[in-house]
Amino acid sequence: xxxxxxxxxxxxxxxxxxxxxxxxxxxxxxxxxxxxxxxxxxxxxxxxxxxxxxxxxxxxxxxxxxxxxxxxxxxxxxxxxxxxxxxxxxxxxxxxxxxxxxxxxxxxxxxxxxxxxxxxxxxxxxxxxxxxxxxxxxxxxxxxxxxxxxxxxxxxxxxxxxxxxxxxxxxxxxxxxxxxxxxxxxxxxxxxxxxxxxxxxxxxxxxxxxxxxxxxxxxxxxxxxxxxxxxxxxxxxxxxxxxxxxxxxxxxxxx
Amino acid sequence: xxxxxxxxxxxxxxxxxxxxxxxxxxxxxxxxxxxxxxxxxxxxxxxxxxxxxxxxxxxxxxxxxxxxxxxxxxxxxxxxxxxxxxxxxxxxxxxxxxxxxxxxxxxxxxxxxxxxxxxxxxxxxxxxxxxxxxxxxxxxxxxxxxxxxxxxxxxxxxxxxxxxxxxxxxxxxxxxxxxxxxxxxxxxxxxxxxxxxxxxxxxxxxxxxxxxxxxxxxxxxxxxxxxxxxxxxxxxxxxxxxxxxxxxxxxxxxxxxxxxxxxxxxxxxxxxxxxxxxxxxxxxxxxxxxxxxxxxxxxxxxxxxxxxxxxxxxxxxxxxxxxx
Ligand SMILES: Cc1cc2nc3c(=O)[nH]c(=O)nc-3n(C[C@H](O)[C@H](O)[C@H](O)COP(=O)(O)OP(=O)(O)OC[C@H]3O[C@@H](n4cnc5c(N)ncnc54)[C@H](O)[C@@H]3O)c2cc1C
Ligand SMILES: Nc1ncnc2c1ncn2[C@@H]1O[C@H](COP(=O)(O)O)[C@@H](O)[C@H]1O
Numbered sequence: 062x063x064x065x066x067x068x069x070x071x072x073x074x075x076x077x078x079x080x081x082x083x084x085x086x087x088x089x090x091x092x093x094x095x096x097x098x099x100x101x102x103x104x105x106x107x108x109x110x111x112x113x114x115x116x117x118x119x120x121x122x123x124x125x126x127x128x129x130x131x132x133x134x135x136x137x138x139x140x141x142x143x144x145x146x147x148x149x150x151x152x153x154x155x156x157x158x159x160x161x162x163x164x165x166x167x168x169x170x171x172x173x174x175x176x177x178x179x180x181x182x183x184x185x186x187x188x189x190x191x192x193x194x195x196x197x198x199x200x201x202x203x204x205x206x207x208x209x210x211x212x213x214x215x216x217x218x219x220x221x222x223x224x225x226x227x228x229x230x231x232x233x234x235x236x237x238x239x240x241x242x243x244x245x246x247x248x249x250x251x252x253x254x255x256x257x258x259x260x261x262x263x264x265x266x267x268x269x270x271x272x273x274x275x276x277x278x279x280x281x282x283x284x285x286x287x288x289x290x291x292x293x294x295x296x297x298x299x300x301x302x303x304x305x306x307x308x309x310x311x312x313x314x315x316x
Numbered sequence: 317x318x319x320x321x322x323x324x325x326x327x328x329x330x331x332x333x334x335x336x337x338x339x340x341x342x343x344x345x346x347x348x349x350x351x352x353x354x355x356x357x358x359x360x361x362x363x364x365x366x367x368x369x370x371x372x373x374x375x376x377x378x379x380x381x382x383x384x385x386x387x388x389x390x391x392x393x394x395x396x397x398x399x400x401x402x403x404x405x406x407x408x409x410x411x412x413x414x415x416x417x418x419x420x421x422x423x424x425x426x427x428x429x430x431x432x433x434x435x436x437x438x439x440x441x442x443x444x445x446x447x448x449x450x451x452x453x454x455x456x457x458x459x460x461x462x463x464x465x466x467x468x469x470x471x472x473x474x475x476x477x478x479x480x481x482x483x484x485x486x487x488x489x490x491x492x493x494x495x496x497x498x499x500x501x502x503x504x505x506x507x508x509x510x511x512x513x514x515x516x517x518x519x520x521x522x523x524x525x526x527x528x529x530x531x532x533x534x535x536x537x538x539x540x541x542x543x544x545x546x547x548x549x550x551x552x553x554x555x556x557x558x559x560x561x562x563x564x565x566x567x568x569x570x571x572x573x574x575x576x577x578x579x580x581x582x583x584x585x586x587x588x589x590x591x592x593x594x595x596x597x598x599x600x601x602x603x604x605x606x607x608x609x610x611x612x613x614x615x616x617x618x619x620x621x622x623x624x625x626x627x628x629x630x631x632x633x634x635x636x637x638x639x640x
Contacts, residue, residue, distance in 0.1 A: 069453045069585075072608065082456070097557075151425070178417075181453050183433045190389055190418035194425045199390055199500040203414040203570065217504075221414050221570040222328070225509030225563055228386060233500040239417075241570070242557045278430045279461040281446065286457045292602060292618035299626045302619045303633040306601065309617060313599055315521060315545065315578050316634055 062157060062176040062188070063099065063130065065089040065120040065145060069181060073285070080280045084146060089121045091129075094177025100243035101207055102175050103134045109209050111171075112136045116160065118145035118153060124264060125255070132250045132258045139265040148272060150183060154191035155272035161196065163269070168196070171213060172235040178203050179239070193237035201230050202239030321346050322405040323356045324396065325370060326387065326416055330362060332369050335411040335473045340372040341480025342438055342471060343409055347374075349440035350465060355403065356487070359387070359395055364489065371485035377403065378491050386503035389418030395494050397426050402492075407462075412470040414570055420470040430467040432460055434588075436475040453587045454610045473569075474592050513564040514548045520577045521547025524567060524594070527554040528583015528604065528623055535560060537627040538582065544634045550574070552584045568593035582623040586611025603627070 067073060067087040074083040102113045114137040115130040117123050123145075127138040143156045161167045161174075176189040179202075193200030205227070206219030218230045218238055232238070295302045295309075310316040321343045325336045336356075343354040356373035358366045363378035370376050379395055396408070396419070410420040412434060424431035437448035447460045447469055462469075516522060523542040529535060529551075538549045549565065556566045567574055569589040579597035583604065584590060591614050594600070602615035603623045612618045619626060 067452060069455050070606070073452055073455050075456070093554075150421075182451060187418060187421040187433065190421040191425055193418075194393075194422045200418055200422075201388070201390075201501055202417045219507065223414060223570060224572055225566065227507040229504040229507060230388075231502045231504055236500075242553075246558050278432060278467075279463060280458055281461055282459040283451075284457055284459075285455065286613075288613045290613060290616075292600075292612045292615040294612075294618050294620060299621060299629040300633070302621070303626065303630040306617065306619070306630060307633045307637045309601075310545075310578065310634070311637065313578070315599070316637055 062174065062192075063095045063115050063117045063123075063126055064092040064153075064177060064180050064188070065117070065123050065126065066092040066180050066182050075283050075285065080283050082283070084121075087121075089123075091126045092177050092180040094179060094240060094242075096177075096247045097243040098175040098177050098240040099130055099133065099135065100245070100247040101240050102173075103248070104244055105173070105207065105209060106134070109213075114139060116141065116157065118143045118148070118156060120145040125259075127264050128258045128262060129250060129255050131262050132255045133248055137265060138262075139267055142266065142268045143272060150188045151191055152272035154188050154195055156269050157188075157192055158195040159269040159272070160267055163267075168235060170235060173216065174198070174235070174237045175240050176237065177239065178241040187239070189237050189239040196235075196237070198235050198237050199232050200237045200239070201232055203241045204238050205240075205242045206244060207238060207240070320352045320403075320405040321350075321354050321407045321409065322396075322400070322403075323354065323373065323409045324392070324411070324416070324419065325356050325358045325366065325376075326411040326413060327358070327360055327366055328415065330365070332366055333411070333413070333415075334478050335413055335471065336370070337372070337478035337481035338473070338476040339409045339411065339471055339481065340370065341478065342476050344372060344480060345438065345440055346407060346445065349443050349445070352406075355405065357396065357399060359392060363491075367487060367489045371483035371487045372481045373487050376487045376489045378489055379494050380491065381496055386506075387415055387419075388499075388501055388503065389416075389422050390499050390501040391496065392416075392419050393422045393426065394497055396423055398494050399492065400427070406464070406466045408468045410468065410470050412472045416470075420468045424468045427468075430462055432462070432467060432469045434472050435469050436472045436588075438469075438476075450588055453585065454591070472588065472592075474595065509564050510562065513562055516548055516550045516565060516567070517572050517574050519548045519574075521545040522550050522567075522574060522576045522579050522594075522597075523547060524550045524552065524579060524581045524584060525555055525623075526552040526582070526584020526590075529555060529560075530583075530624070532558070532560045534624060537624065537631075541580070541627050541631045541634075544631055544638070545578070545580075547576070547578070552587070552590050581611055581615065582627060584611060585609050586614050 367376040
């Protein structure tokens with residue numbers, strides 16, 4: 062499950078309604094945990110075989126993300142007809158659940174559904190646990206290690222807690238796992254290879270009924286936070302700024 | 317109508333975690349505004365001992381479970397649902413921690429209630445509740461309302477004063493027997509961090525690097541600076557995920573919580589999950605090439621510029637000062 066999110070390196074602008082982001086000024090990129098989920102899926106495929114399918118809703122720049130996933134080794138890429146930019150996590154989970162239910166093959170007993178652990182735009186929930194609940198499958202999130210059991214019916218998942226503490230869980234398949242980080246960083250794929258997939262490969266399309274946005278939250282206002290404790294900026298060339306910083310460190314007894 | 321508030325107490329290794337007291341403090345504010353009562357739920361082993369610490373609640377509902385159980389959405393959600401059927405409440409507060417991740421979202425779906433994630437502020441003026449959520453890595457805030465003041469709210473750790481949820485009072489404890497389902501998610505063991513590495517929580521000076529460091533080779537720039545400051549290098553998640561530094565050096569939500577005399581953050585944006593682990597540093601200095609990076613809202617001093625250029629110059633300037 063791949064999700065596109067606004068690139069937060071760019072300035073985010075609140076739309077005129079004061080309740081959403083201005084879509085025209087957004088630059089969409091693949092959510093980082095989603096990218097890790099794809100990497101973890103590819104690593105499992107390399108080790109145990111199987112097929113990797115990537116599924117997304119419709120979103121700006123999503124085709125490029127899907128071709129890139131194919132170039133990296135995914136077997137199939139599917140785009141659902143629901144516009145991601147107008148639905149929340151819950152409706153997204155509904156759309157994905159109806160796609161999964163449409164074909165029993167998609168819920169085979171050895172299915173492992175990997176999502177990113179969290180995306181940065183969450184307002185009303187988390188897609189992974191919602192999807193697990195809808196399918197009545199088990200769920201573990203914030204996972205940084207995933208291995209398939211010898212029986213092929215279970216996975217061992219390492220979940221992060223805090224302070225470097227982690228927990229090991231055994232999870233029955235089929236399951237939904239929220240990936241925080243893959244066992245290794247997402248692989249690099251040359252642009253030329255992505256281009257060639259853009260020419261030769263085709264993206265699958267699937268239609269699902271528009272998801273019900275029931276019991277959504279009421280947004281009264283969206284805004285850029287006012288800086289509370291803004292840093293004192295140390296100006297000047299690197300040499301000048303460093304000299305001033307050393308004085309500050311000296312005053313504090315650090316140097 | 318009274319609005320009762322349920323707080324799902326989080327605990328780890330037999331102790332209530334700080335977020336539990338943050339939640340109880342918020343629950344007291346909400347209860348005062350809505351003329352309701354606060355009930356805390358403890359699910360686990362040795363609930364009597366845990367419950368005794370939760371005097372800020374009017375009642376503690378104690379659900380005793382086998383010792384090996386570790387809080388997870390798989391085991392907790394069905395219990396909470398049964399509990400709510402017996403003890404109706406309109407607002408449920410859960411911890412926005414890794415441990416509790418998924419509990420709020422799943423419970424919301426079962427109850428068909430709205431769910432507020434990432435809540436970092438609550439306003440209850442004149443009985444009207446507004447919850448503020450932090451979005452897009454801290455770059456946007458959203459004020460939210462819950463129709464009929466009914467819903468589930470996940471509080472972001474470190475956003476509320478824990479003192480407000482501390483009380484010497486002995487709460488009324490009610491033991492509740494609930495059947496525990498055999499889970500499809502089985503907790504096997506706890507993995508402790510590697511104890512052989514430098515303990516960054518004990519360092520007075522930390523040089524923290526983020527994705528802006530760009531490559532493993534550039535890490536030496538941070539190491540050189542840390543060396544002249546007699547400190548250690550730590551990092552944000554992307555640097556650790558790349559395998560450039562061990563997990564023991566990660567600062568933030570999943571990593572360590574540090575409180576050094578000086579935290580020098582270079583090339584990290586100041587995402588809430590990172591800030592959670594370093595916001596109580598006595599002095600924070602940020603170097604970032606993006607003047608709008610949220611880290612400058614956390615730092616005391618900032619330099620807007622390229623860390624690859626600034627770090628070596630700063631190292632030399634400190635050396636020169638020490639030599640003088
Ligand atoms: C459940 C969960 C748990 C998490 N736990 C943690 C955690 O424990 N710790 C943690 O850190 N994160 C954690 N995260 C991830 C967190 O959300 C952020 O993704 C992460 O902190 C971002 O790291 P960063 O600031 O290094 O990278 P970015 O956000 O990519 O920021 C890089 C910054 O470097 C600047 N920069 C780039 N090049 C230069 C240069 N040459 N000179 C100066 N500046 C430069 C850029 O302007 C940018 O601001 C967690 C996320 C989730 C969902
Ligand atoms: N529109 C979407 N299409 C496909 N996957 C999604 C979508 N929204 C969320 N997901 C998946 O769920 C993860 C968590 O998203 P979220 O619940 O929005 O934080 C993402 O990293 C994706 O893997």
